[in-house]
Amino acid sequence: MISFGNPDMLWLIVPVVIAGLYLYIRGTRTKLIITRIIIISLLIVALASPQVLMTQTISDENPNIVIISDETESMNIFREGTGDRIYESLAVNTPTTLMRLTGERTAIGDAIIQHSRGDNQIVLISDGNNNHGKSIEEALEFAEGTGTIVHYVKPELERNDISVEIRGEKTVFVDNENIFDIVVSQAGNEQIRYHLEVYHGDTLIRSGTFDQSERKKTVTRVSRTFRELGAHQIEVRVTPVGMDSNSINNRFYKSIYVIPKPQIQLITDDTSAPLSQILLNLYDVSVRKDLDNLDRRKALVIDNQHINSLSSADIQKIERYVTDGGGLFVVGGDRSFNYGDYLDSSFERILPVISEPTEYKGGRNVVIMLDISASAIVHHDGLIMETILSNAISLLRDEDLRDANVGVIAFGSEGIDVSNGFVYLGVPSNIDVLESRIKDLSAGPDTDLDEGLKIALDWIDEDIEEMDIIILSDGGIEDTYQPSLSLAQEINEKGGNFYFFHIRSSVPSQIDHRTNVYYSESLMANVDGHHQFIDFGERINIEFEELEDPPERDEEAFLDTFPLIEFNPNHFITRNTDLSANITGFNDITPKVAADRVVLTVTGKPVLTTWRYGLGRVAVLSTDNGYGNGNIWASEIYSGENARIISSTVNWAIGDPFEEEGAVLEGDDTWLGTPTTLELTMYEEGAIPELTFRGETLELSMTGRNTYETTINPDRIGVHHVSGYPIAVNYPLEYRDVGINEKMPELIRRHGGNVYTENEARGLLLQDTREMSERTVTQPVDYKMYLILAALILFLADVLIRRIREIQEMKNIKD
Structure with missing residues (x-):
């Protein structure tokens, strides 16, 4: 696209054309007028400074390299001088800068951002433990956006180091049991031994000698009940048996502040149920249905109450209470939610759920097939590959697939089972693992779709009745079309539905593009599949064929066991719990759009759901109180370690546990x-x-x-x-964090960098940076001189032609 530095100059062409027309009408020499108009117009356009943005690939034989050498205090357990040695090996061959991080804080992220200029590459030498400023992931994303590649050199560990910390709540309630985790970390992977002592104040409450081979381990859990209000402290001391570089991190203090039990109100018909017993033990509980003193309570717990037990005035009080910052915890059962006429009631408006069955989305088996051939990476500056991978990750987080079983297959020169079979997307950690594996994919030389389809065929043979296959590709399947067609037809006959998303070339007139379109469209036509074009960066829009709803559960199926999973393990409620319970029944509800699903059954049914309402917090447990009027659904939730989910939920609903006085x-x-x-x-x-x-x-x-x-x-x-x-x-x-951050290699590779040991870096880093210095730049190209030259050539040609004619005419006259 042409742009102009001085576009206003173009208006000068208007008077030139008008003058030319005037002279032309007056009968002045026509050809001379036309050529002069063209010449003057070319000069005017040149004065307007025409520019065209040109994209070109450039590479540096001597790339500019910045070495960030982490030499902070925690690096004293690694071999010294790594940064200097790598600098010396690079500086003699290419422009290299060495930047050192020192002191008792490590700001790796800030350093990467500071030196990401787009025309250089960064080599990071560090343990990867960032503890100040921007996170490493934020910094790597910034560097990638500027075009700067960050490589990583793992330093060599020479000495081990042990650190200890205490994890647990600071603000606790008097006379309640509290659990504190003692976590010990080591820099290496050695078999270590240490003596551990835990003190409450000056009193020794736990001691022992422990062996450990893991990098990080919760060694023990300390249970403590505080009988006095006010300040307390817990201290842990570790005495290593063997090498330990730093003794400063062998002792850890945790301050505790004990406050009175928060006042909560419980509305229940059964104070003997496990739910009531837990609450009565942990909180200052008022068991009553009268809501007159609700403002004095930190939370309201409603246990299995039919909507008829709450008057309109009660519901208005509850809504006002929650809006003003109160906590509400609603527990299900056989008289609540879908059994208690909550649907479309004013009480339901406060809750994060709708009292009707969750729309059925389970049972779907989806295969995502990704073209990772060289053509998808090399052509169009990698935009095709970027579009393929970003769409795959987007599909993993598609709400319509939240309870689906998904398998990921990549095909280049061979088929790759990326996901190791089907993976249930109802567990967030499964999505994170798949996303990481997709980002780590590397290219193969060919586009062998048939190799990927062979894996899909094996999957559909394993008693899977129906499967949706989504192919993301640039369509270059000509060489393997026939075997791919045979496999696709066999999969289609066994219940496979095909969707082919063809990433469209920016130059559709190219012969190879027309060929690719022919084969991809033909393949889908032969298996009754869906074919759709998408452009670079565009998100696919897919509408799956409807699956039949599962049959209604009979009474026997209703009594089956449903294992629970922590759908959001990072939520306040679940981050310090280890839920391993089963339930035999639940209220069939649907979370609202803004709700947070915290705990689900393995079939995807919501069991614990939360949201914010006004200034308050609302939690819903859509199973019973552990007794359920004899029809027990959830007794396991209220026993042992599982019971912590109940106290964590109430504490979350309470929010601020301090009494609002003084x-x-x-x-x-x-x-x-x-x-x-x-x-x-x-x-x-x-x-x-x-x-x-x-x-x-x-x-x-x-x-x-x-x-x-x-x-x-x-x-x-x-x-x-x-x-x-x-x-x-x-x-x-x-x-605190000792040794190599194990997430660093994955983070670096995900953002395009390489990972080396010191010896590998000294031998390979320079060559790799040269190969990776190729970058695409968009620069304006000035066409001013071309227009001036064109005007000059046209002028000289006009003069020369007229002079030749004059000479010829003079000769004719003489003759």
């Missing part, structure tokens, strides 16, 4: 060298209390209505107190 101070534990912020909330009018730290008064800044903040940065490890409120300060964060 002044409340909150703050997180921190690491040496890392400031921590404390928030003071005033629930009653009056003088703002002074906060003191080490005898000095802290300055408070107002951050909102009745809320204030202050920041402290203690310079000593241990437990400190701010006006009696505990803050634990542990070893610098630099020493």
Whole structure:
């Protein structure tokens, strides 16, 4: 597309044309007028500075390389001088810069962003443990966007190091049992031994000698019940038997702040049920149906109540209570949700679910076939390959496939079973694994679709009655068309439905493109499949053929066992639980659009669903209270470790567990060298209390209505107190994550870089960076001189032709 630097100059052509027409009408020499108009117009267009954006591929024989050498304190367990040696091997052959990271914090992400210029490549030498600034993944995405490739050199581990930490809640309730995990990490993969001691205050509560070969392990869980309100502390000490480089991370402190049990209200018809017993043990529970004092409660729990048991006034009170910030936990059973006439009621409006069966989406088997041939990568600067992979990942996260079984097959010079058979997408971790494997795919030289179809045929032979096969390709299947057609027809006869998405070439007139279209369309025509073109970057729009709904469950099927899975393991409710329960029944409900599905059955039915309503939080457990009026559905949820899901759900619904009276101070534990912020909330009018730290008064800044903040940065490890409120300060964060970050190689490869050992880098890195320095750039090409030359040539040609004619005419006159 042509653009102009000075487009206003083009208006000068108008008077030139008008003058030319005037002279032409007056009978002036016609040919002379035409040539002069053309010459002057060319010069005017040249003055307008015409430019055309040209895309071209350039490469550097001597690429510009930036080495980021992590030399922070945690790197003292690795072989020293790796950055210097690699710098020396590169600097003599190509422009190379060495940048060192030092100190007691590692800002790898910030360093990558700082040096990603688009015309260089970065070599990172580090353990990969980023603890300050932008995350490594954010930085790699930024670098990829600028065109900078980041490579990774794994340093050589010379000495082992052991670190310890305590995980658990800081704010706990008096007289409740609390669980704290003791986690020990090591830099290597050795068989290590250490002695461990756990203290509550000055009292030893657990000790023992442990063996460990894992990089990170939850060594033990400590149970502790605090009988006194206020500040407490737990400390763990590790004494390694053998080599340990840094002793600073062998001790860890955790501050605990004990508060009164929150007041909650329970509406139930059975206080002997497991649900009621757990709540009565953990909270200050009022069991009543009267909602007059609801504002004094931190949460309301409604257990298996029919809609008729709640008056319109009650529902209005509940809605107002939740909107203003209260917590609501609704538990199912045989008189609630779909059995309790909740559908379309004003009470249902508050809930994150609709009381009707979830639309059936299970039972579908989908095969995603990805063309990873060289043609898909090389042509059009890799845009075809990018479109294929991005669409595959988009399909994995398609809401219509959330309960489907999906298999991924790649085909290049051979067929690759990427997913290892069918994978259930109802588990988020399965989606993450498939996405990672898709991003790591590399190209093969050919487009052997038949090799991929052979794998699909094996899958449909394994008692699968129906299967949807989605092919994403540039259509270059000419060489394997006949065997591919035979396999596709066999799959089609056995219940396979085909969808071929052909990534359209930007030059549709090309012969090879027309050929590709012919074969891809012909293949789909022969198997009654769907053929559709998509452009670079476009998302596919697929409408699957409807599957028959499963038959209604009879009573025997209703009593079958349904294992539960944590659909969202990162939710507050599930992050510290290990749910391994089965249920025999549930309320068949449908989550609303904004709801968060936390726990499901393995068949995809929602069991624990949450959302925010106004300022409050609402959770729904769509199974019973563990007793269920004799028709027991969910007794396993309320026993052993599984019961933590109940307390976690109530704690999530409560949100802020502090009593809303007086002044409340909150703050997180921190690491040496890392400031921590404390928030003071005033629930009653009056003088703002002074906060003191080490005898000095802290300055408070107002951050909102009745809320204030202050920041402290203690310079000593241990437990400190701010006006009696505990803050634990542990070893610098630099020493927590020891050894190589095992996620680094995958992250680097996912964003186009290579991973090396030091010896591999010194031998291969320069050649690889040269090969990978090819990049596509779009630059404006100025056509001004071409137009001036054209005008000059036309002028000279005109003069020369007229001069030749004049000479010829003079000769004719003489003759």
